[in-house]
Amino acid sequence: MATRSESDEPQGTTPATGRRDFGRLLQGLASEMNLLAHDFAASQGLHTTDVNALLAVMRASEPGATGEPMTPGRLRDELALTSGAVTAVLDRLERAGHVHRSRDGADRRQVQIHYDPQAGSLAARWFAPVAEATDTVRADFDPEELRTVARFLARMTEELAVERDRRRS
Template sequence: MGDDTGSARQSIALLLRRLTVELDAVGQRFAGIHGLGRTDVRALVTIMDAARRGQALTAGALGQAVELSSASVTALLDRLERVGHVRRVRSSDDRRRVVLEMSDTAMAAGAEFFGGLNRDLVAAMDAYSAEELAVVRRFLEDMTEVITRHARAGD
């Protein structure tokens, strides 16, 4: 690896860190406005992402995703349910199973807050070709995998 390539990689790593810090600040602002904690926001995003994939999410799966014990997940869900952001519902596939759903008000709050950011992000991508976007997607997936592995290194 030449010096230029190593320098470029280091520069990109630093930009990723900066992006992460800025995205975290946006999430924290949303959390503050809605009286939520960081873990609350992580949980809501996890539930929303599962719904977008068409997957039912149980409390146990949520606990694994946000790295909380069963008792902590119960407290988290009780809190989110109490403020009207989450519902626990019986699975249509297996009535013995309880799955999590975001409320319409939580979805609306997220859309209102993050909608402009999402529109601006998508608009910023207009300058990229389909091939470039494919590389960016692969890059972000790879970087997310590395970051996730480091975040869970103590497991």
Template sequence: MPDVDPLETAWNEDEVAVMHRLRDWAVAFDELNRHLGTWVGLSPSDANAFGQVLWAERAGTPLSPAQLARQIGMTSGATSVLVDRLETAGHVTRHRESTDRRRVTLRTTEAARAANEAFLGFAGREVAGALRASDDDEVRSALAFLDRMTTAAAAANGRLSGHERGGRA
């Protein structure tokens, strides 16, 4: 990836529009997540955690509490309390399913998966329709672009995690 100074680069209208659309998607997705929270009776931060656990489980890579903490930007202690709330509310369970019995993974409950499916059935029609209306080349191009943007953001986040406020190391 080229090293580009964002403050010294002349951006064209389409590049600026792309950044605005990415922001718009992030805002709209965050709002959908808040609606999911309301739908299943969770606060926005708990709904975010629930969504992370659900998507990881569906991808076949269930999260540990430590992985969840990193993904949602919370301390391990705060995440433990959050997972306790999700467990008490009947949304997730802790499992010791590996040969290392100390390793805990988080799984959603059947009732939570059913509630999420009901939400998606009601609220996911427009997003599913937009994706299905895209041709294969468009989807592949979007995937490649989003992969580059995600890699770039992850690299920036990695660099930032070692710096104090104001850019001091």
């Protein structure tokens, strides 16, 4: 039985929308985002893992998030770190002024991690050129195209999260 190779594309598929090309484009985007995160981490005296933890804390505090506070255990699960590594990451982020920890009012045993909004201004300044580049690129697309791109990126993120969870279980 013949199987389709990765380079085989359905009839009528243009090279820019084929699986391999999409894969390369996504890899390039992910690589550039990772390099920017690495550079930001270095500029703050942090590790790349610290930036990933900071992003997880920020996502948990965004409007529309699950409503569950970020905890060291949840962060450990999300980043697949040991408890000791999470403690070290949080210590660095707290020293750098990006997060603070507090005890839950109802259950004093539970520690919650909060993003420090003042630290956001530092990140906003550092990432301002990225935001400007985003605006420049967005201007090249009409609203319908942007909705399609946003839908694609959201679905890819969802599917990759499912795959990550599947591999971890």
